[in-house]
Amino acid sequence: xxxxxxxxxxxxxxxxxxxxxxxxxxxxxxxxxxxxxxxxxxxxxxxxxxxxxxxxxxxxxxxxxxxxxxxxxxxxxxxxxxxxxxxxxxxxxxxxxxxxxxxxxxxxxxxxxxxxxxxxxxxxxxxxxxxxxxxxxxxxxxxxxxxxxxxxxxxxxxxxxxxxxxxxxxxxxxxxxxxxxxxxxxxxxxxxxxxxxxxxxxxxxxxxxxxxxxxxxxxxxxxxxxxxxxxxxxxxxxxxxxxxxxxxxxxxxxxxxxxxxxxxxxxxxxxxxxxxxxxxxxxxxxxxxxxxxxxxxxxxxxxxxxxxxxxxxxxxxxxxxxxxxxxxxxxxxxxxxxxxxxxxxxxxxxxxxxxxxxxxxxxxxxxxxxxxxxxxxxxxxxxxxxxxxxxxxxxxxxxxxxxxxxxxxxxxxxxxxxxxxxxxxxxxxxxxxxxxxxxxxxxxxxxxxxxxxxxxxxxxxxxxxxxxxxxxxxxxxxxxxxxxxxxxxxxxxxxxxxxxxxxxxxxxxxxxxxxxxxxxxxxxxxxxxxxxxxxxxxxxxxxxxxxxxxxxxxxxxxxxxxxxxxxxxxxxxxxxxxxxxxxxxxxxxxx
Amino acid sequence: xxxxxxxxxxxxxxxxxxxxxxxxxxxxxxxxxxxxxxxxxxxxxxxxxxxxxxxxxxxxxxxxxxxxxxxxxxxxxxxxxxxxxxxxxxxxxxxxxxxxxxxxxxxxxxxxxxxxxxxxxxxxxxxxxxxxxxxxxxxxxxxxxxxxxxxxxxxxxxxxxxxxxxxxxxxxxxxxxxxxxxxxxxxxxxxxxxxxxxxxxxxxxxxxxxxxxxxxxxxxxxxxxxxxxxxxxxxxxxxxxxxxxxxxxxxxxxxxxxxxxxxxxxxxxxxxxxxxxxxxxxxxxxxxxxxxxxxxxxxxxxxxxxxxxxxxxxxxxxxxxxxxxxxxxxxxxxxxxxxxxxxxxxxxxxxxxxxxxxxxxxxxxxxxx
Numbered sequence: 001x002x003x004x005x006x007x008x009x010x011x012x013x014x015x016x017x018x019x020x021x022x023x024x025x026x027x028x029x030x031x032x033x034x035x036x037x038x039x040x041x042x043x044x045x046x047x048x049x050x051x052x053x054x055x056x057x058x059x060x061x062x063x064x065x066x067x068x069x070x071x072x073x074x075x076x077x078x079x080x081x082x083x084x085x086x087x088x089x090x091x092x093x094x095x096x097x098x099x100x101x102x103x104x105x106x107x108x109x110x111x112x113x114x115x116x117x118x119x120x121x122x123x124x125x126x127x128x129x130x131x132x133x134x135x136x137x138x139x140x141x142x143x144x145x146x147x148x149x150x151x152x153x154x155x156x157x158x159x160x161x162x163x164x165x166x167x168x169x170x171x172x173x174x175x176x177x178x179x180x181x182x183x184x185x186x187x188x189x190x191x192x193x194x195x196x197x198x199x200x201x202x203x204x205x206x207x208x209x210x211x212x213x214x215x216x217x218x219x220x221x222x223x224x225x226x227x228x229x230x231x232x233x234x235x236x237x238x239x240x241x242x243x244x245x246x247x248x249x250x251x252x253x254x255x256x257x258x259x260x261x262x263x264x265x266x267x268x269x270x271x272x273x274x275x276x277x278x279x280x281x282x283x284x285x286x287x288x289x290x291x292x293x294x295x296x297x298x299x300x301x302x303x304x305x306x307x308x309x310x311x312x313x314x315x316x317x318x319x320x321x322x323x324x325x326x327x328x329x330x331x332x333x334x335x336x337x338x339x340x341x342x343x344x345x346x347x348x349x350x351x352x353x354x355x356x357x358x359x360x361x362x363x364x365x366x367x368x369x370x371x372x373x374x375x376x377x378x379x380x381x382x383x384x385x386x387x388x389x390x391x392x393x394x395x396x397x398x399x400x401x402x403x404x405x406x407x408x409x410x411x412x413x414x415x416x417x418x419x420x421x422x423x424x425x426x427x428x429x430x431x432x433x434x435x436x437x438x439x440x441x442x443x444x445x446x447x448x449x450x451x452x453x454x455x456x457x458x459x460x461x462x463x464x465x466x467x468x469x470x471x472x473x474x475x476x477x478x479x480x481x482x483x484x485x486x487x488x489x490x491x492x493x494x495x496x497x498x499x500x501x502x503x504x505x506x507x508x509x510x511x512x513x514x515x516x517x518x519x520x521x522x523x524x525x526x527x528x529x530x531x532x533x534x535x536x537x538x539x540x541x542x543x544x545x546x547x548x549x550x551x552x553x554x555x556x557x558x559x560x561x562x563x564x565x566x567x568x569x570x571x572x573x574x575x576x577x578x579x580x581x582x583x584x585x586x587x588x589x590x591x
Numbered sequence: 592x593x594x595x596x597x598x599x600x601x602x603x604x605x606x607x608x609x610x611x612x613x614x615x616x617x618x619x620x621x622x623x624x625x626x627x628x629x630x631x632x633x634x635x636x637x638x639x640x641x642x643x644x645x646x647x648x649x650x651x652x653x654x655x656x657x658x659x660x661x662x663x664x665x666x667x668x669x670x671x672x673x674x675x676x677x678x679x680x681x682x683x684x685x686x687x688x689x690x691x692x693x694x695x696x697x698x699x700x701x702x703x704x705x706x707x708x709x710x711x712x713x714x715x716x717x718x719x720x721x722x723x724x725x726x727x728x729x730x731x732x733x734x735x736x737x738x739x740x741x742x743x744x745x746x747x748x749x750x751x752x753x754x755x756x757x758x759x760x761x762x763x764x765x766x767x768x769x770x771x772x773x774x775x776x777x778x779x780x781x782x783x784x785x786x787x788x789x790x791x792x793x794x795x796x797x798x799x800x801x802x803x804x805x806x807x808x809x810x811x812x813x814x815x816x817x818x819x820x821x822x823x824x825x826x827x828x829x830x831x832x833x834x835x836x837x838x839x840x841x842x843x844x845x846x847x848x849x850x851x852x853x854x855x856x857x858x859x860x861x862x863x864x865x866x867x868x869x870x871x872x873x874x875x876x877x878x879x880x881x882x883x884x885x886x887x888x889x890x891x892x893x894x895x896x897x898x899x900x901x902x903x904x905x906x907x908x909x910x911x912x913x914x915x916x917x918x919x920x921x922x923x924x925x926x927x928x929x930x931x932x933x934x935x936x937x938x939x940x941x942x943x944x945x946x947x948x949x950x951x952x953x954x955x956x957x958x959x960x
Contacts, residue, residue, distance in 0.1 A: 387802050409804045417802040423795025425602065427610040432602075439598030440803040468609065484799075494802075 014170045014202035015041040019073035022059055029471045033059040035225040046196050048216030049206035053501030054474050055222040057206040061174045065095040094168035098175050100159030104148030111147050115162040133161040152375045153184020173205040181374025182575045213307040228314050240305035245287045246276040248299040255515040269312045273535045274555040280309045312504050338365045340523040346395035348381050355381040357546035368518045370540030371527040378546035379527045416490035420497045422481035426470030430461050441488035455483040475506040495526040511536050531571040549578040599813025621775045628771045629837050634763035636722050641688040642669035642680050649697035658734050664726045687713045688723050757925040768837050769924040770893045772829045773916045777859050780822035781880045784863030789876040807956050815860045822856035843923035851919030854940035858912035861947025868954040887911050912943045
């Protein structure tokens with residue numbers, strides 16, 4: 001018998017994981033990336049490894065691929081222990097890491113050749129394999145193009161093709177869809193489905209997008225290094241049947257309604273979805289039983305459960321914590337017509353390439369406005385121009401009456417800015433960061449003291465005031481970044497991918513604060529590639545290739561896509577429909 | 592305005608001092624270089640290995656060989672009995688010099704005729720070869736004088752009476768170690784300032800401070816002041832080590848010394864900021880810093896005299912701040928220079944500081960806004 005081989009049924013299982021534990025040292029903190037995880041997957045299925053950033057997904061992948069050693073526990077791939085015989089395991093699987101190592105200065109074909117050489121694929125077998133992979137990924141017309149010149153989605157597909165050059169029995173894909181536009185995301189999923197159905201491959205795919213869970217055959221839910229659920233996604237969703245509803249109250253602020261609902265006993269979850277508030281109730285609770293003093297005449301409609309509902313339900317059950325109660329003062333007059341951000345015919349060129357190609361939109365005071373688009377759509381460039389970080393090539397833009405690129409420094413004092421990845425001074429402690437930004441915004445004396453006190457209290461950072469901020473968990477980094485951005489009580493708040501990677505509860509808490517700010521009259525501009533987040537916005541624009549494809553409320557955008565075959569389109573459906581229509585127009589124009 | 596600047600400076604110090612790696616950059620390389628240069632780098636030659644090919648076989652010639660072997664500069668490692676191995680010994684670097692004494696040496700001496708002695712040196716390192724010849728010359732001159740005194744022969748008509756001012760023993764450490772003050776101050780200042788903006792760009796904090804009401808000038812000052820302070824502190828530590836550890840006398844005024852050091856660090860800070868505003872990553876900044884550092888050391892007169900360089904290269908040294916500060920530092924250590932005698936060097940560094948800081952401010956605005 002080969003070493004590490006176990007007789008019996010386990011040989012047929014692609015993965016048998018038992019008591020897997022792995023710790024890392026991050027600064028002064030010992031982080032338990034995986035904490036006694038035990039799981040199994042079935043052959044010939046797509047298994048989703050689902051969890052927010054920092055849940056331990058990549059660590060698990062690397063342990064399976066034999067790139068890391070476990071502190072405790074074991075991994076068996078088709079019955080072979082990874083620790084006992086890593087080479088045999090690596091011969092059975094292919095691993096595509098988050099940033100696949102494509103050689104950007106080589107063409108698509110050269111990249112394929114290189115990986116075929118590295119994997120020792122016989123020369124005779126290559127033409128057939130290449131043809132198959134190129135056909136499957138739709139890259140056949142681009143074999144002579146440099147990999148560096150491909151779009152994000154195409155790069156991912158090429159990475160996948162290189163990973164598949166030698167057909168593995170088990171395919172590990174680490175967040176293949178992150179940052180990829182919805183159309184490419186769909187295509188990637190089709191490839192994965194094809195591999196499983198046609199080639200009988202077993203796939204383990206990690207993702208932080210909860211909506212992707214429903215596309216998997218089975219899922220493993222990972223949170224803070226622990227497995228909190230496993231099974232068929234339908235089972236997760238089914239457990240939530242009859243607990244999800246839309247609450248509507250026309251004429252009243254949806255944000256006030258959401259804030260009120262979130263605090264009601266018996267409500268598990270309440271998030272804004274377009275014009276309605278989507279509520280998940282505790283088991284056995286009838287929607288009519290929801291007591292909401294001050295809100296009469298509610299329309300309540302049942303809606304189908306989602307995977308995310310179950311995740312939130314599980315997390316709430318684990319933590320037992322509920323969002324603090326933040327009474328949201330309803331705006332004195334909803335939707336004052338005052339325009340705070342005005343953009344017309346804005347263009348930004350880098351050399352001959354127009355990253356932003358003549359866009360126009362306007363944002364009113366107290367509005368939450370979204371810039372939605374995939375990586376490379378031009379939303380970050382637009383965002384940076386609005387903040388004054390980049391000069392515009394042409395066109396007009398005004399924020400609170402100023403073009404911040406040219407305005408005096410004082411004008412920037414009305415602006416709050418939270419960067420992607422929550423970038424703050426990692427070496428400084430929480431309190432030192434807050435003090436620095438208070439001073440940078442010119443706060444002095446009593447006001448400074450009061451605001452510092454507010455930040456530590458409001459964001460529950462007090463107990464961690466002396467922690468070096470690099471060592472903070474992601475959720476706390478996000479809170480600190482928001483605290484720094486709000487230190488000077490800005491009129492306009494810019495948020496760049498504000499909740500990317502944080503868990504659903506942290507995201508809800510974040511949006512609870514943003515909603516309260518918007519109700520108090522702060523104008524919020526947010527970029528996101530996260531379709532779900534678009535629902536929280538009052539209005540949004542969808543961007544692709546530097547242009548605006550559509551502007552409106554999320555309901556308007558979704559309604560435009562509604563058809564007989566698609567009675568309840570999601571934001572992603574709307575997005576894809578817009579891009580398809582745009583592509584068709586381009587083709588027509590070219591013809 | 593002042594409060595904001597103070598906040599920036601405090602932030603900068605915290606970012607450097609709380610980070611283990613940045614702290615190491617401030618302490619590690621300077622310490623290593625101080626030891627390396629302080630102990631290892633010297634122009635003085637000791638124990639030059641040499642071979643003797645004595646064809647004379649007399650007491651007189653043996654005395655001459657003993658004079659060589661007994662001097663601190665030379666060490667006898669081989670005795671030859673024929674000319675064949677001379678080439679091989681020099682080729683293999685076993686000896687750097689061969690003392691070849693002519694068969695007629697003692698006979699000629701005793702008959703008051705010029706007595707030939709041949710010195711063969713390894714000319715591959717011309718600098719060392721010249722030094723060896725100089726030492727050998729003085730050994731032979733001393734031996735001739737002693738012979739003349741003992742045998743009542745006529746003294747040579749002219750006699751050299753060397754007397755070195757400022758450094759009576761011509762100890763090359765007195766020349767090299769004060770130079771290290773300039774060298775290390777430049778390295779540390781350049782790294783601290785040069786990497787700071789790039790580090791913030793990488794972390795994304797640079798955007799974060801650009802959207803605050805801080806003006807580019809505030810940010811520029813907030814980046815330069817810590818560089819100045821750290822550079823001066825580093826310089827002080829090395830000056831203290833030079834005086835109290837290596838025992839090099841500091842004869843001149845501290846005020847003259849620190850005026851020069853301050854102007855130098857200001858100029859280097861400007862250069863560091865220029866590198867910083869052009870680099871987008873710390874790696875680029877590091878390459879940029881070294882691209883400046885290496886030529887600036889070679890063109891400073893730290894090791895080789897500027898006067899020996901070809902005219903176009905000499906012209907190039909005029910824009911190198913280190914050239915001037917080396918003059919100021921060396922003079923302050925060995926002489927007691929007045930302010931007015933240093934005024935040209937001060938003026939040149941002040942002008943370079945003004946240019947580099949202005950250029951940095953311009954690049955900074957252009958790159959960030």
